[in-house]
Amino acid sequence: MNKGPKTLKVGGKRLWKNILDGWDVPPEQYCLLENVCRSQDRIDRLQRILDREGPITKNRFGVAIAHPAALLLRGEVANFSQLYRLLQLDAPSGGAAGPGRPTGWQPED
Numbered sequence: 001m002n003k004g005p006k007t008l009k010v011g012g013k014r015l016w017k018n019i020l021d022g023w024d025v026p027p028e029q030y031c032l033l034e035n036v037c038r039s040q041d042r043i044d045r046l047q048r049i050l051d052r053e054g055p056i057t058k059n060r061f062g063v064a065i066a067h068p069a070a071l072l073l074r075g076e077v078a079n080f081s082q083l084y085r086l087l088q089l090d091a092p093s094g095g096a097a098g099p100g101r102p103t104g105w106q107p108e109d
Helices: 012-022 027-053 066-086
Strands: 056-058 063-067
Touching: 012 027, 012 066, 063 066
Parallel strands: none
Antiparallel strands: 056 063
């Protein structure tokens, strides 16, 4: 099995392994897989900063504002979600891939 790029950190490597253990990813989508794993690493790094420094900081006037890492984290989570959707992975349980009633459902009369 492909161990992934050497530059991935712990979270990215774990995600790479979990995805390849659970799904068949075509080789042409490995670039997307790598990007989603790098995004996971950035999310982990930003979360560590927020855990250490807190979500609120003060600007040069002493006014409380959102920590810049919190703003970056929000954007990175959106990036991760978009990349993950682009991978088009089926639900791991084999169930319905989306919300709503299962295919073929009919109301009772």
